[in-house]
Amino acid sequence: MPDDSTPIPHGLTRRELLKRLGVLAGGSVMAGSLSGCEALWYRQPAIDVDAWHQGVCRFCGTGCGVKIGIQDGLVVDVKGDPDAHNRGRLCIKGILNRDILYVEDRLHHPLIRHNGELQEASWDDAMTLIAERFRESIDDYGADSVAFYGSGQLFTEESYTANKLFKAGIGTNNIDGNPRLCMTSAAAGYISVFGADEPMGCYEDIDHADCFFITGSNTHDCHPIIWERVMDRKRSRPGTQIIVVDPRETPTARRADIHLPLTPGTDVSLYNAMIHEFIENDFIDEEMVEDYLTFRQGDAERTFEDLRAHVSNYRPEDVADRCGLSARRIREAADVFASSGATMSLWTMGLNQQAQGTACNRLVNAMHLLTGHIGRPGATPFSITGQPNAGGGIRDTGSLAHALPAGRVVANPEHRAEMEDHWGVERGTISPERGYHAVELFEAMRTGDVRCCLVMCTNPAHSLPGAERYREGMERGFLVVADSVHPTETSKLADVVLPAAMWTEKGGVFSQSERRYHIVPKITEPPGDARSDLDIIVELADRLGYGDLITAREPEEIWEEWKAIAADSYYNFEGITYERMHEQPGLLWPCPDEDHPGTCRRYVPGEDPMSDRDEGRHDFYARPDRRAVIWLHDQNPPSDPPTDEYPLIMTTGRVLEHWHTATLTGPLAQLEDIDIEFLEIHPQDARRRNINDGDEVLITSRRGEATLHARITDKVPLGTVFAPFHSARRMINRTVNDTVDPFSFEPEFKVSAVDVQRTIA
Amino acid sequence: MTMPDTHLIWRSALYVGIVLLITAWFSQAWAATEAGVTTTELLRNASIAAAILAIIGLVLIEFVFRERLTRSMYHWTLFFGLLALPALAVLGATDTVFEETKTVESCQSCHVMDPFVDDLRDDESATLAARHANKGWIPDTQCYQCHTTYGAHGTIEGKRDGFRHWFHYITGTWPDPIEYVGSYPNVNCTDCHAGTRSFREVPSHQALAVELAADEVSCTSCHGPAHPTPAERPSFEPPGFLSSSSS
Numbered sequence A: 001m002p003d004d005s006t007p008i009p010h011g012l013t014r015r016e017l018l019k020r021l022g023v024l025a026g027g028s029v030m031a032g033s034l035s036g037c038e039a040l041w042y043r044q045p046a047i048d049v050d051a052w053h054q055g056v057c058r059f060c061g062t063g064c065g066v067k068i069g070i071q072d073g074l075v076v077d078v079k080g081d082p083d084a085h086n087r088g089r090l091c092i093k094g095i096l097n098r099d100i101l102y103v104e105d106r107l108h109h110p111l112i113r114h115n116g117e118l119q120e121a122s123w124d125d126a127m128t129l130i131a132e133r134f135r136e137s138i139d140d141y142g143a144d145s146v147a148f149y150g151s152g153q154l155f156t157e158e159s160y161t162a163n164k165l166f167k168a169g170i171g172t173n174n175i176d177g178n179p180r181l182c183m184t185s186a187a188a189g190y191i192s193v194f195g196a197d198e199p200m201g202c203y204e205d206i207d208h209a210d211c212f213f214i215t216g217s218n219t220h221d222c223h224p225i226i227w228e229r230v231m232d233r234k235r236s237r238p239g240t241q242i243i244v245v246d247p248r249e250t251p252t253a254r255r256a257d258i259h260l261p262l263t264p265g266t267d268v269s270l271y272n273a274m275i276h277e278f279i280e281n282d283f284i285d286e287e288m289v290e291d292y293l294t295f296r297q298g299d300a301e302r303t304f305e306d307l308r309a310h311v312s313n314y315r316p317e318d319v320a321d322r323c324g325l326s327a328r329r330i331r332e333a334a335d336v337f338a339s340s341g342a343t344m345s346l347w348t349m350g351l352n353q354q355a356q357g358t359a360c361n362r363l364v365n366a367m368h369l370l371t372g373h374i375g376r377p378g379a380t381p382f383s384i385t386g387q388p389n390a391g392g393g394i395r396d397t398g399s400l401a402h403a404l405p406a407g408r409v410v411a412n413p414e415h416r417a418e419m420e421d422h423w424g425v426e427r428g429t430i431s432p433e434r435g436y437h438a439v440e441l442f443e444a445m446r447t448g449d450v451r452c453c454l455v456m457c458t459n460p461a462h463s464l465p466g467a468e469r470y471r472e473g474m475e476r477g478f479l480v481v482a483d484s485v486h487p488t489e490t491s492k493l494a495d496v497v498l499p500a501a502m503w504t505e506k507g508g509v510f511s512q513s514e515r516r517y518h519i520v521p522k523i524t525e526p527p528g529d530a531r532s533d534l535d536i537i538v539e540l541a542d543r544l545g546y547g548d549l550i551t552a553r554e555p556e557e558i559w560e561e562w563k564a565i566a567a568d569s570y571y572n573f574e575g576i577t578y579e580r581m582h583e584q585p586g587l588l589w590p591c592p593d594e595d596h597p598g599t600c601r602r603y604v605p606g607e608d609p610m611s612d613r614d615e616g617r618h619d620f621y622a623r624p625d626r627r628a629v630i631w632l633h634d635q636n637p638p639s640d641p642p643t644d645e646y647p648l649i650m651t652t653g654r655v656l657e658h659w660h661t662a663t664l665t666g667p668l669a670q671l672e673d674i675d676i677e678f679l680e681i682h683p684q685d686a687r688r689r690n691i692n693d694g695d696e697v698l699i700t701s702r703r704g705e706a707t708l709h710a711r712i713t714d715k716v717p718l719g720t721v722f723a724p725f726h727s728a729r730r731m732i733n734r735t736v737n738d739t740v741d742p743f744s745f746e747p748e749f750k751v752s753a754v755d756v757q758r759t760i761a
Numbered sequence B: 001m002t003m004p005d006t007h008l009i010w011r012s013a014l015y016v017g018i019v020l021l022i023t024a025w026f027s028q029a030w031a032a033t034e035a036g037v038t039t040t041e042l043l044r045n046a047s048i049a050a051a052i053l054a055i056i057g058l059v060l061i062e063f064v065f066r067e068r069l070t071r072s073m074y075h076w077t078l079f080f081g082l083l084a085l086p087a088l089a090v091l092g093a094t095d096t097v098f099e100e101t102k103t104v105e106s107c108q109s110c111h112v113m114d115p116f117v118d119d120l121r122d123d124e125s126a127t128l129a130a131r132h133a134n135k136g137w138i139p140d141t142q143c144y145q146c147h148t149t150y151g152a153h154g155t156i157e158g159k160r161d162g163f164r165h166w167f168h169y170i171t172g173t174w175p176d177p178i179e180y181v182g183s184y185p186n187v188n189c190t191d192c193h194a195g196t197r198s199f200r201e202v203p204s205h206q207a208l209a210v211e212l213a214a215d216e217v218s219c220t221s222c223h224g225p226a227h228p229t230p231a232e233r234p235s236f237e238p239p240g241f242l243s244s245s246s247s
Helices: A014-035 A123-141 A156-170 A184-194 A203-208 A224-236 A267-280 A286-291 A304-314 A316-323 A327-339 A357-371 A390-396 A413-423 A438-447 A468-476 A533-544 A555-566 A578-583 A683-688 B002-035 B039-068 B071-100 B104-108 B111-120 B128-134 B142-147 B151-171 B187-193 B203-207 B209-213 B219-223
Strands: A051-056 A065-071 A074-080 A111-114 A117-120 A146-150 A175-177 A211-215 A241-245 A258-260 A293-297 A300-302 A343-347 A380-383 A452-456 A478-483 A496-499 A508-511 A516-520 A628-631 A648-653 A678-681 A696-701 A705-712 A720-724 A752-758
Touching (some): A051 A516, A146 A156, A156 A533, A175 A438, A184 A628, A211 A224, A211 A357, A241 A327, A258 A327, A293 A304, A316 A327, A327 A357, A343 A357, A357 A628, A452 A533, B002 B071, B104 B111, B111 B142, B142 B151, B187 B219, B203 B209
Parallel strands (some): A146 A452, A211 A241, A211 A343, A241 A258
Antiparallel strands (some): A051 A065, A065 A074, A648 A752, A678 A720, A696 A705, A696 A752
């Protein structure tokens, strides 16, 4: 008999029964896993992975969040991070991150040139030689005889430290890099219009735009994941209008509602004509003009009436012939741009890589400011960057010949003094002279004015315009190349080649087009003796005697130092810590404290923490008068005018699958059959030259020559040819225009006068 | 002689019954084709009819007519009542369950699927699922169409997954957010898309042909997301099977 005090056992309730069944199910699943029979219960992954880590794609300025799968210490799988802005999507390059670390031409040991041959050497020998040669040059020929040429692919900590070493240690501003070839026109545009660099909007604006004005960007091929987001908007709201300005009928242009196949180099005329239409059709936002804008032309103050008079010379009829467009189409585009609920412009190299690149950038910004398509969800002028860390690593840290960290410039004595204090060096240490910009730097190497140059993570012998010209100088001077792969066109010319760790082998912070700072974790080991670029910079500092200057030596320490320096500027990202970046796929600065969620739209009171205003539509606080600047610009004549000798205009670009000079994508087996050696030519231009599809053709220009095979297509307009610039074997960059923009010093890659002839077999 | 007469009547009744059943079957099948009724609906109706017939028949035979039947006739009727008609009913029922669980509504009966189905039916959603459903590329049973690989193996795998989901659901043991387990079989996409020119002309597809065939790269890597991402859908925290029953 049970004791009365003993609780009487109840029967199983439904819930308890279910629980027990659950335990049973769980048990059977466990048993399955233990016995190796889980395949009977779950679908299995095609690639086995031990652990997944959050990271960022190694490639373009879209900066997609990735999940990196590791097995036995190797990266075996990479997929899109569903929690990042890319919603789990990646393009083929993002997917192939899984293979780039393990290509055959990874460099494992330092190489030193002996009797013309690059031979394996120890790190000690290599660094001793580098330090000796740099020291000798600095002592004998001055600090400006040495230079650093970096990359928008280095981590922020690396670029920041190199900038500090050269500007505050060695005492030269000869520190520039491939971003000069890429987006300095965008930076010059933003700085001169808004007073500070970097876009005011963010990717989320894409989800709210009713009109996209895409100019000088083949977004579909070059930033595919941004393009997918644009297409998502179009799919959700089919009424969304897409205007594409591009000489070619690119895959982007094919999907446009309005395609303006503009003659290369005539952008200024088109934008002026559109502004003319805005004024004529009362699309001007008078509140903007009244309260938020000023007008300038060169050094002179101007007014809105001056602008009206200025653009009266640019009626659509006036520019139609020059631009190769019909006046009606220009009017239509202007009308759609201005009358939409929210217009977002997207642009990249097509705009930046022109002799009037800065003017183009200013005018596109002006189109938004004048029509009020700015600072609202979906309304923003948004420049896309080409590299994974050109914005945060180079533009924000000021790792360019004219710049200093957080928006400062070397020409400004106050800025120099501030940085000298921040870096703990004597006043007067930082040179007031602008250093050599990219093209000048290699020209100076050619003339012997720069005797030693450290090139990191980039390939100028391939990527410079009129590239052939600079090879001799690189060969003659003392050239050190640190890169993860060898040979590249540049490392072939080097005196010392240093094997660099890359991506997950070193770890650090990247940024992308929308001011997002996000982190790549160090989760794998570099091959052979390879070391991080940061280690190389720090050791060079030690060996040159600037070790005391480089107080922060580990990535996170350097991040903290740089964060503290930026904290009193408009670039404040005090709240973006390593810890937060490890927890989430990055944050958008400004972000002044650790509770701040990051800022999508800058210069908007209430949204931008840097603004101390409570009301008003905008606060362009980085400008002294808090007003953005509308710049008046005239169309210049072509810098490389077509003549009878060079009657065609060549423009260059990319294909979706490859990237830049193909040092990363070239060795990938999957991409072997992707054609990067073609020249697109219009059927009539081909017929006149007796060129058949597939023929080898010789491209000649005032700079040099290259051969490609002809791809006859009416996707390029009559008189224009196009080639991708990836192929090292073909090196089309030998022929491209090396004229630079007067403000940004970015070369005009996109408009070169050339001739094309069939090669004689 | 009354016995042969009765026998004859019963035998005739049986034959007439069978003929009627067959006629009804064919006529309904014909009507079904005309009216767009599916085999499943037909089978379901037939199985209901069979079940009712079997029960009524058995009751009548056992309690009313048993004495009047010959032994062989009795066995025949038992055969129909206990085996043939129930077999038809079971066949119909099984088919109904199989077919019914293909429907979107069936998947949505677990509320953890609500965000997915809501998205699927959202005209403005740009997810792969919504586009395939709303543009009519996959007109119905969209969950099943994309989550079950072709062939018998796929069906078994699909039913197993469905069973596992159901089990996790009723036991409150699903992970939140729910995640797709394993690699998505690209054949579900390529079966329709791979033959098209627009698919074949994409250089990235050619470059990744091996990886795509081996499911080492998912189509959704570039073309996704198929559904709202975890951040875009509400959390459905499971109660957990070891949690306090007071919850």
